[in-house]
Amino acid sequence: MSSILSGNSIAAVAALIGDPARANMLSALMGGQALTAGELAWHAGVGASTTSGHLAKLTEAGLLTLERQGRHRYYRLASADVAQAMEILMAVAVAGPKRHRPVGPKDEALRTARTCYDHLAGRLGTALPDSLCRHGHVALADGGGAVTARGQRFLAEFGLDLEHDRGKGRPLCRTCLDWSERRPHLAGRLGAGLLDRLLALGWLARNPDSRALAITPAGVQGFADRFDLAPERWTGG
Amino acid sequence: MSSILSGNSIAAVAALIGDPARANMLSALMGGQALTAGELAWHAGVGASTTSGHLAKLTEAGLLTLERQGRHRYYRLASADVAQAMEILMAVAVAGPKRHRPVGPKDEALRTARTCYDHLAGRLGTALPDSLCRHGHVALADGGGAVTARGQRFLAEFGLDLEHDRGKGRPLCRTCLDWSERRPHLAGRLGAGLLDRLLALGWLARNPDSRALAITPAGVQGFADRFDLAPERWTGG
DNA sequence: GCGATGGTTCGGCCGGGAACGAAACGTCGG
DNA sequence: CCGACGTTTCGTTCCCGGCCGAACCATCGC
Incomplete structure (x- = not known):
């Protein structure tokens, strides 16, 4: 045994x-x-x-x-470990039975944008690192990543303090498997900081009853202007 | 709800x-x-x-x-997801109750070297990326990593085919949280390839009844010679 | 064909544990 | 001091699901 x-x-x-x-x-x-x-x-x-x-x-x-x-x-x-365990279990759950993927309308909101513990997930959550990569602000590789010098300027200007919570051993930039998109989204201090900032700016709004996040009109505008993310990038499909 | x-x-x-x-x-x-x-x-x-x-x-x-x-x-x-879920649950389990449990001798073998699905874990598993980093063969950052040009030569000479199983979307170099050491060890194609090679070389031997791996005399010699890993690096404590 | 071995299906037993209601405890507001 | 609210403890009920043994099915060696 x-x-x-x-x-x-x-x-x-x-x-x-x-x-x-x-x-x-x-x-x-x-x-x-x-x-x-x-x-x-x-x-x-x-x-x-x-x-x-x-x-x-x-x-x-x-x-x-x-x-x-x-x-x-x-x-x-x-701990973040517990959150990660939940996320992975979710990924296994959706991957599991090949058949069966009835997604209700309620889940549709979750797939668009939701919190994953302290960072952003869903279609918007995966579109964000795409955008950041495209513009050379971060370089992602195999589950982790680095912020470029250019990215540091961009993010600082956006109001992020990347040094916050340094120490404590938490990585700056880490990717996390998104269970609904099955692609990475940003976690780590960068992911947490981004979500904080997006909520503070009023681009996103929490929902008291669910993990789903609402994208405000200011957010629609902001994501398009600052992140080159047109709404088509995070709406259904 | x-x-x-x-x-x-x-x-x-x-x-x-x-x-x-x-x-x-x-x-x-x-x-x-x-x-x-x-x-x-x-x-x-x-x-x-x-x-x-x-x-x-x-x-x-x-x-x-x-x-x-x-x-x-x-x-x-x-899938590797299932294996990862198990590893994280294990990490949560050992981190959970603040009071640490005494570990029996049987577990000591597991802590020294074991398989984690298809790659190497335990003290030896975490010592290996340390060594590779120290010699500039890989660069690890935040859950992922990259193999340097120098590392590619080194690993190729060691008998690894890093192109094997390319495609299929599996990352080359990924780190995985080691539940016993609470530090990263190598996963991804690199981790899997290394374990394969170490078994093929007879440096490590599987145990039919457990995930624990035995380090053969050839392995002791080899890890010291090729990886600059003296036995003290993976024996107890 | 024949047993032997590895696996699955079926029926029945039994315990763990999830749920609820009622009552006790602790804290806040007045 | 009071009642109102949030939470825990206790006692009870009840069902789900793990386990086994025996019978059944499939494959191998001969």
């Missing part, structure tokens, strides 16, 4: 994620925001008491962290 | 991995070799009939592929 450590500890974590209620909670937290137990209960579609038990298990296992604030308890994903 | 697609399909996949018997089967297949149902039953520690059911589910979901050969059925992981 192979190592006890390998199989069984993987199973323990996967079993936690493997319950629909818990998976929906984790999915909701992929938005990157901290949510209260009550909100998570709503997302999962189960009662408060049930939710409490689930959250206890998830924090116990180190998938979530808890922050008490008054009579609320805010939960968030414990 | 957030998208049906997100949470529930993740849960379905995670639940599959979340059963100890299935997780052990998948772990065994992380060795990259195809295994028969009987072998997998042994790895999982369950009966043949139980195993058959598990394997049916896993293939049905697209995590495994099946290859019939005579009266044997060979199963293998359906």
Whole structure:
């Protein structure tokens, strides 16, 4: 029998994620925001008491962290690893059964633009690195990438502080497999910074009930002007 | 409630991995070799009939592929994504509970050198890119990397065909988070090619019952001579 | 043809764990 | 001090799914 450590500890974590209620909670937290137990209960579609038990298990296992604030308890994903695990599982899920790809209208919004933990994903999320590459602002290669000198100027002018959160070992530019597009989008400090900035500029708007992001009129204009991204690049198909 | 697609399909996949018997089967297949149902039953520690059911589910979901050969059925992981999902879950599992678990002697072998699907992991696996970087053969950055001109010569001389399996979209040089070392090791075509070559040279030997790899005397000599890797670099601690 | 070996299908047993309601706890607002 | 709200704990119910053994199917060697 192979190592006890390998199989069984993987199973323990996967079993936690493997319950629909818990998976929906984790999915909701992929938005990157901290949510209260009550909100998570709503997302999962189960009662408060049930939710409490689930959250206890998830924090116990180190998938979530808890922050008490008054009579609320805010939960968030414990690490980017957890978010990445969710993304990969999603990629496996959609790749899996060759048949079966009924995408509802609700999912269409997710495919256009959504958060992936703390960065941008979806068609817009994958179009962005395309644009940056095309203009020589970043060079992507095999799961990682680098920002060119020209890109540094461009991004600084756009309002990004690439030195922010340096240290802590988090890479500046990393790519992450997009489960809906099956192409890379930007993660790492660059990806997180970009999303922050896009939200701050009001180009994108969060949706309180879902990970889907709305592209505002200012965003449509801005992406076209500053990133050479016409709307056709992120709308359906 | 957030998208049906997100949470529930993740849960379905995670639940599959979340059963100890299935997780052990998948772990065994992380060795990259195809295994028969009987072998997998042994790895999982369950009966043949139980195993058959598990394997049916896993293939049905697209995590495994099946290859019939005579009266044997060979199963293998359906894609590198599945392997990556397992690795990340492992990383989450060990990072999870703050209190670290003591690791048994059996796991010590795994920490020294093991296969991660089709490439090399463990202390030796992480020492290798260190050495290649140190000598300017590859340049690693943020989850990916590139082989330098000098590295191409070095690797070609070592017997690697870096053009092999080009196309198919698989990156040449990719890094993969090592769950035991929490540092990157080499994946991608380069990682796979290196492992192949190391096995072919007899520097490493597979273990039929585990993902752990044995370093042969020829390997000890070879790693020191060709890669400037003294044994201290991969032995305990 | 014949057994032997590897795998799958079927039926039934059994335990783990997910769900809920009711009640207790803690915190905020007045 | 009060009630309102958010959350947890407890006790209970109940169903899903893993496991096995036995029978059945397929392939190999002879």
